Every structure is written in structure tokens, then in C-alpha cells.
Amino acid sequence: MESELESMTKNGVWRLVVLPPGCKPIGCKWVYKTKRNAQGQIDRYKARLVAKGYTQEEGVDYNETFSPVSTKDSFRVIMALVAHFDLHLHQMDVKTAFLNGDLIEEIYMKQPDGFASKGEESLVCKLQKSIYGLKQASRQWYFKFDEVVKSQGFIDNPLDECIYMKFNGKNFVLCCYTWMTSF
Numbered sequence: 001m002e003s004e005l006e007s008m009t010k011n012g013v014w015r016l017v018v019l020p021p022g023c024k025p026i027g028c029k030w031v032y033k034t035k036r037n038a039q040g041q042i043d044r045y046k047a048r049l050v051a052k053g054y055t056q057e058e059g060v061d062y063n064e065t066f067s068p069v070s071t072k073d074s075f076r077v078i079m080a081l082v083a084h085f086d087l088h089l090h091q092m093d094v095k096t097a098f099l100n101g102d103l104i105e106e107i108y109m110k111q112p113d114g115f116a117s118k119g120e121e122s123l124v125c126k127l128q129k130s131i132y133g134l135k136q137a138s139r140q141w142y143f144k145f146d147e148v149v150k151s152q153g154f155i156d157n158p159l160d161e162c163i164y165m166k167f168n169g170k171n172f173v174l175c176c177y178t179w180m181t182s183f
Contacts, residue, residue: 001030001047005115008049011099014109014125025108025124026061027052028133049112050133061107067138069178070162078163078176094145101130101140145177 008014019025028051037043056062082089094100109125116123130137150156154164154175164175 001049001112001115004047004049005112007096008099008131011096011129013099013129013131014127016111016120016123017108017126018122019108019124023106023108025110026055027110028112028131030112048132051107051109051127051131053133053135053137056107056135060105062105062134062136065135065139067142068162069142070160070176074157074160074163075176075178078174081174097145098130098132098134098137098141101137101142101144103127103130103134103136103140105136107134142177149175149177 028049031048031050033046033048035043035046081087107127109127109131111121111123111125127134130140134140146156146161149164152166154166154173157163157165162177164177166173166175
């Protein structure tokens with residue numbers, strides 16, 4: 001739990017503020033998971049702080065939730081190209097991906113139980129970045145990913161906005177944006 005909060009502090013996910021009048025903070029909760037190795041033995045314990053997004057109100061805490069992902073057909077075409085031309089394939093996972101998405105809306109969240117500093121118990125977290133559980137979290141992460149990839153010279157495919165391409169002479173890179181929720 002402390003590691004998760006340290007990661008959130010490092011990423012600037014929130015700042016503590018006095019709750020403005022008329023605002024209602026959303027809650028949060030801890031979700032725990034036991035990670036096991038290939039032999040089935042416990043590898044580590046993991047805790048993730050998630051917002052209680054089901055309490056968010058449309059038009060107040062969020063407006064849009066849609067987040068594009070590549071189609072299965074696009075992914076299959078890329079895999080076929082990799083196999084046919086014997087290309088190199090690299091898969092990556094972005095740890096704490098959603099914590100990189102910038103929030104547009106003003107969202108206040110209650111502090112996690114047991115982690116409020118002495119004298120700051122009455123303060124709430126004003127979210128600066130998206131957090132797991134928010135209705136718009138995947139959308140905001142997509143926008144951040146899109147911005148960063150395009151800043152590196154990639155262009156998106158007009159037929160599938162989640163397929164990015166970059167060419168340099170005979171060399172090229174294809175990037176397929178998709179996500180899975182697995183923690």
C-alpha cells in the first residue's frame with residue numbers, strides 16, 4: 001500500500017486541498033491481489049488504490065468515457081505482417097498507465113483510510129491525474145499515449161487511429177495501441 005501511494009506521489013496524482021463549497025468528494029478503496037510465479041508460489045502481494053468511479057456524476061465529474069483501442073482485425077494484420085516478413089516484435093506494458101493521464105475535470109477524492117497525515121485529516125485529494133476506477137481513466141490515458149507517440153514522429157493510420165507508423169528510409173515501426181486490465 002505504501003509503494004502504491006509512493007508511486008502516486010511520484011506521479012503527482014493529487015494534491016491535498018480544502019474541499020470547495022458545493023463539491024462532493026468521491027471515495028476510494030484498496031484492491032488487493034496475490035501475484036504467483038510459474039510454479040504457483042506466491043511471488044508478491046500487490047495493492048492498488050482505486051477511485052469509487054461508480055459514484056461519479058455525468059456532467060459533473062466526467063463528460064466522456066469512450067477510449068479507442070485497435071480492432072482485432074488490425075492486430076491480426078500486424079501479426080500476419082510480422083510472421084510473413086519475419087519482423088521483430090516487441091510487446092510492452094506501461095506500469096501504472098492510468099496514472100499518466102491528465103484530468104480535465106475537477107475531481108475531489110477522499111483520502112485513503114489510515115493514510116491521512118496528522119493535522120490534514122479534513123483535507124481531500126484534488127486529482128491532477130487519472131486514477132484507476134475513474135470513468136474517464138482509460139480515455140485520459142489514451143490521450144496521453146497519443147500525444148507522446150505523435151511527438152516522437154509517429155503518425156496514426158487513417159483507418160484505425162490506434163495503429164501508429166513511423167518510417168525512416170527502409171526502416172519502419174508499427175505501433176498498435178491496445179490495453180488490458182490486469183493488475
